Amino acid sequence: MQLLITGGAGFVGARLARTLLQRGQLGGQAITRIVLADMAPPPADLLADGRVEARVGPLLQHCEGLRDEAMDGVFHLASAVSGECEADFDLGLRSNLDSTRALLDALRHRVNGGAAPAKLVFSSSVAVYGPDAAVPMPAIVTDTTLPTPQTSYGIQKHICEHLVADYTRKGYIDGRSARLMTVTVRPGRPNGAASSFFSGIIREPLAGVEAICPVDAGVRHPVSSPQRTVDGLIAVYEASRExxxxxxxxxxxxxxxxxxxxxxxxxxxxxxAVRARVRFQRDERIAGIVANWPTGARADRAAALGLLPEDNFADIVRQYIADCRAAHTGPGTPDALKGLA
Amino acid sequence: MQLLITGGAGFVGARLARTLLQRGQLGGQAITRIVLADMAPPPADLLADGRVEARVGPLLQHCEGLRDEAMDGVFHLASAVSGECEADFDLGLRSNLDSTRALLDALRHRVNGGAAPAKLVFSSSVAVYGPDAAVPMPAIVTDTTLPTPQTSYGIQKHICEHLVADYTRKGYIDGRSARLMTVTVRPGRPNGAASSFFSGIIREPLAGVEAICPVDAGVRHPVSSPQRTVDGLIAVYEASRExxxxxxxxxxxxxxxxxxxxxxxxxxxxxxAVRARVRFQRDERIAGIVANWPTGARADRAAALGLLPEDNFADIVRQYIADCRAAHTGPGTPDALKGLA
Known part of the structure; x- marks a missing residue:
């Protein structure tokens, strides 16, 4: 089977690709090819796999070509992040709305030409939830909570959920939308997401670097580890429609x-000593965005698919440290673990 | 003040224009100009008013020009209807999504150029509600019921609600979305809306013509008269944001x-004798669409604005007959009232 992962060079996308390549199959079908579409090329270990093909550039540019290409399944992860979308309204519309529409239309074009509908998992976000004056947000959001997003990113994610639902109803795709919780601990550098600090306050201290927490210590939030997130996307793909x-x-x-x-x-x-490297310094812009996010989430439908959250955050920290050690192949102390040296 | 009504030659749009011209003001400001944009030219009585200007053709074509035009307020009613959108997926995307986006972007362009944000009322629809396997629909939908639309029309209306909310949050417009109930009794001929029969079973018998009801007599539905609908749009426009x-x-x-x-x-x-002209003949396509609509609606926020439903349907029938008589200026029996002759 042939798969497309948009945002496939990103952190979640690359981890998803690695997990799929290691499994070798998806839904019982052998994976023969994975196309990773992203703004940047994928990591070298993925490119070294003969089944992997990279497609670099804006997703919008690739969609025209996808009309002539057989894809059995798509994980649609590509997205401009929340901070970027607030700063550049057109970027969000283009990267999140127009690109998704072009992708869905490419898949529809194939079905209109006689192909079987591709399976598609769309990575939506907990950012669809937010408080509106007319609709108070519950402390813990559920699958049936009314989304009233308070960022362009959340609005665009929610709109795409509805597009995926309608293209599915019409038989153009077999689509499913899964709302990702805040994925932590992300490696690498801070990104433009307002939630970036949820990784930074763990990652930076472990690397021996000071981290700034822009919100109060009492702020509550629903998070998930990278691997549970990837496992969730795969389970949603493999689930029957029923x-x-x-x-x-x-x-x-x-x-x-x-x-x-x-x-x-x-x-x-x-x-x-590691913990002491986190310093609290309130950032009103970030604190304001975060104040509009839910303080927790429940996932009853995911639980029915056998998907459960981590037991505790210490396990997530340990997973991150293990990942860093595994990624470190040369001699010496991995940068990310300098704080533990 | 200058107003734009998209869909301004349609039944609700023309009635809204007449009501506004008669009032002479909106929100305390004198109305100096109303632009009616629609696929067809507006009725002659509207064109005869010196304050009215017609703009004929697809809304998408007019939006570029709107970037250079001062508009204080917009009633955005233009839409492809539910039956059309089910039959022609691209038409729905273009007429309902792309046109709304282009309109909002034209208004945003003006704000980016230094203009004050225009007020905009978007006419959404009770069609945003529908039953989903994961989310049972309540018998009576409310302002806070989770919309899971089961038609492309409903999906597109709901998506536009979210665009209006985000453009408003960003300060590009002062937007409000009002979900119209099924407007009945509409005059004229049946249209492509699956709900068209809700008017036909009253209008045709009154005109001496047999009408076919495509659903069971027990089907329940939330309806509103043309005038209450227009009054609602105006009240939503005039309401403060609070x-x-x-x-x-x-x-x-x-x-x-x-x-x-x-x-x-x-x-x-x-x-x-008039009632006897209605014959029941089930149409599976229409009955299937209608079966996914709510059987009733509550409107608590509208009630807080002083808006209430009609007391009874007989008043709506009488309103329709009075409208027909008022429209009839020549001798003889108006066609629409032949059944009463």
């Missing part, structure tokens, strides 16, 4: 946790 | 009624 249930987006599992609890877990795993 | 509440769409008032009750009201007003 098991997925309807066409409405579902929440992936969340560990609902406060910043203080995250830092306590960091201290429990890595010691007080 | 009174409107948040940025989420609100329901306009609904009279929740069954087909049997509608026909009983017809008989009470016009007699059994």
């Amino acid at each position: 098991a997925y249930g309807g066409r409405t987006a579902l929440n992936l599992p969340a560990l609902n946790i406060s910043v203080a609890e995250m830092l306590a877990a960091l201290e429990a795993v890595a010691g007080p | 009174a409107y509440g948040g940025r989420t769409a609100l329901n306009l008032p609904a009279l929740n009624i069954s087909v049997a009750e509608m026909l009983a009201a017809l008989e009470a007003v016009a007699g059994p």
